[in-house]
Amino acid sequence: MLIRVNKFLSSDALSFNVNENFVIDDEDFLAKTHLDKNIEFSGDIFKVEDSVLLTGTIKYTFADVCARCLEDFDNTVVTKFEAVIVSKLSEDEESDEIQLVITDGCVNLDEIIKQMIYLSMPMKSLCKQDCKGICPTCGVNLNLEECKCENNLTDPRFNKLKDLLKD
Ligand SMILES: [Zn+2]
Ligand SMILES: [Zn+2]
Known part of the structure; x- marks a missing residue:
């Protein structure tokens, strides 16, 4: 998923909001995670002093098995992340912030979205709270x-x- 940021960066606007349905087309990733390829993404990009920040929320669904009754069910998860939008990667090794590099006026969220989904997938879930x-x-x-x-x-x-x- 590409977000065009160059217009925003050269404008006076301090923030802008992106709401987009996103489709993951990485077949290996989908097979490995049992993920539904349709992802909902919403994000805010804003200028803070000298930096540009992105806060994103990802909503995804995957085919899960209930840890208690062992039935298949669709598990929907919401996860959030924060990243810094930069024109080139900083060499600062101390920093553990996620950097998104602007290429041709856009940032590409494909990798970060996959990473965040992977990291946030629950190991054990219940089909319902009172299963x-x-x-x-x-x-x-x-x-x-x-x-x-x-x-x-x-x-x-x-x-x-x-x-x-x-x-
Ligand atoms: Zn019995
Ligand atoms: Zn259950």
Whole structure:
């Protein structure tokens, strides 16, 4: 995704806002992450003293598996990042800020967006906050049906309680 910044930089405007739907066409990346290729991006670019900053918000969806009931579900994640827009990379090795270099009047967000998605993907998610999980005895998905087993307290909060009572 390219954002044209040269007009903004030569204008008197102090900030501008970008809202764009973005499509990731990196097949390897999509396959590796089970990502839906349609990403929502919104960003603000503003001039602060001598620098130009970008704050971006990425909203993406990927095919996930619930950590508790093991069902497939679409997991939607929102992540934010900040970057500095520069005309050339600074050599400052101390700095851990993300730099976006202007090329032909634009900055290209493809790599940073992929990186941010990769870094923000949750390891374990639930299909819903109160997912009841599966019965450890009979394997029934307790969101869909009830079972007759006595020991179907799969909520980890109950497990903690049981651990506490054991000591
Ligand atoms: Zn679940
Ligand atoms: Zn059961």
